[in-house]
Amino acid sequence: MKTPGLTKLRGSVKVTVRGGHIEAFVNELARERIEVWNLKSIGPNRLEMEVVISDYYRLRPLLKKTSCRVHVDQREGLPFFWNQVFKRKWFIAGFVLFFLMIYGFSSMVWDIEVKGNVKIPTEDILLAAKEEGIYPFQWISRLPEQDKLSKDLTRKLSGTSWVGVSKTGTKVTIEVVEAAQPKNTELQSPRSLVSKTDAVVTHIFAERGQPEVSKNDRVTKGSVLISGIQGEQAVVAKGDVRGLVWHEYTIEAPLVRKQKVYTGEKKEKGYLYFGSTAIQIWGYGKVSYEQSQTLTQMDPLTWRNWKLPIGWMSEDVMEVTELETKQSVEQTVIRGLERAKLDILAKNGADAQIVQQKILHEKTDNGKVYMKVLFEVEQNIAEELPIVHHQGE
Known part of the structure; x- marks a missing residue:
């Protein structure tokens, strides 16, 4: 049948x-x-x-x-x-509640980002936004139209020419364009440019003021390079003066280089997170590694193009060990010189140029290389010095 x-x-x-x-x-x-x-x-x-x-x-x-x-x-x-559904009614209820929570979370404002402000404090912008109804945990459906928010915030925040409000998922972005303010020209007292160190002048350009030295002149610390006195008039001296300066470094570098590397052993942990709250699901237990580093990865739930403030967070606790690499004396010398050069550039500006270097003394003792090195550097040597007028002049 x-x-x-x-x-x-x-x-x-x-x-x-x-x-x-x-x-x-x-x-x-x-x-x-x-x-x-x-x-x-x-x-x-x-x-x-x-x-x-x-x-x-x-x-x-x-x-x-x-x-x-x-x-x-x-x-x-x-x-x-x-009949099976009825037997598992609590599971079904939890499943429905889970999706209701996701829907609720995706319908609220979770994050507010302020961009473009320089002079106006972020706290003032957030306070004005809160008065207009933009604050965390506010229902997105209750937010006014974006054009209205833009106009009201521009009116409330003095010093802005435009304020834009955009919504992306549960995030609200407030972009501020500050009004151009006339530059306040600070009145400066007359001053000269003097040498801040002993040097040999390699370049001098006087934009304002009277040059007192020429190329290849040897100067000492405090020597006037560009004077702020032009005839009977005192001005603010401006210009560019570069020179050769000698820097002596004492360098100490170990022959054994220590470096931290991953062993390949790791412990995984998993969390379910809601906003800023995370609940650990697995990976319990004490980590027995002597040294470790934790790598965190967030995987939020998405709906259309929205990233929801709920998702999965995984942590990999990686075991780390210290690897020792023995280097030759030549490699250690190169590494020590490079470290000294980086220090010179950090102290004297990125435009400083190392012309030459000379190792004055070198020895190896107790697993380390000791050096005394003289660097010849072309750098900016000018600094400002106010002109003091004495009474009666």
Whole structure:
């Protein structure tokens, strides 16, 4: 017999019937007009068939009458599905609650970013935004239109020419364009440019003031390079003066270089995070590594182009060991010189140029290389010195 219609909705069971009067049982099924399908013999005095739930309960008097027994092998259909759902109602409730929480979280403002402000404090902008209804945990649907927010914030924040408000998921970005302010020209007293160290002048350009030295002149610390006195007038001297300066360095560099590397061993930890709160799910236990470094990766849930403030955070606690590499004397000398050159540039500006270097003394002792090195550097040598007018002049 063919499968009756709507069996998935009505529900059906697959059963095995056994007993000594199987033929009589089949005849009783036909007499009572009970619909069965996929009826087949599976052995002596045994048959297999399928029947809808409503007819299954009509089998009992027929089984009793023919001295047969029945065993349910399989259940299918909507009634059984809802029965399983009802048994797991707390799981389903939690599942629904989880999605309601995600929907709620994605409907609130979680982060507010302020960009473009230089002179106006971020706190003042956030305070003005809060007065307009922009603050963390505010419902996004309650925010006014972006054009209105832009106009109101521009009006409230003095010193701005435009304030833009944009929403991306749960994040609100406030972009500020500050109004151009006229430059306050600070009145400076007359001053000269003097040498801040002993040097040999390699370049001099006087934009304002009277040059007092020439190229290749040797100067000492405090020597006037560009005077702020032009005739009877005192001015603010301006210009560019560069010269050769000698820097003596005492360098100490170890022959054994220590470097931290990963061993490949790691412990993984997993967290479920909501905003700034994280709940650890796995990876409990003490980390036994003597040295370690933790690498963190965030994987937020997304909806369309929005990143939700909820997701998965994984941490890899990597075991670290210290690797010692023995270097030759030549390699150690090069490394020490490079470190000294970086120090020279950091102290004298990126435009400083190392012309030459000379190792005055070098020795190796107790696993270290000791050097005394003289560097010849071309650098800016000018600094300002106010002109003091004495009474009576």
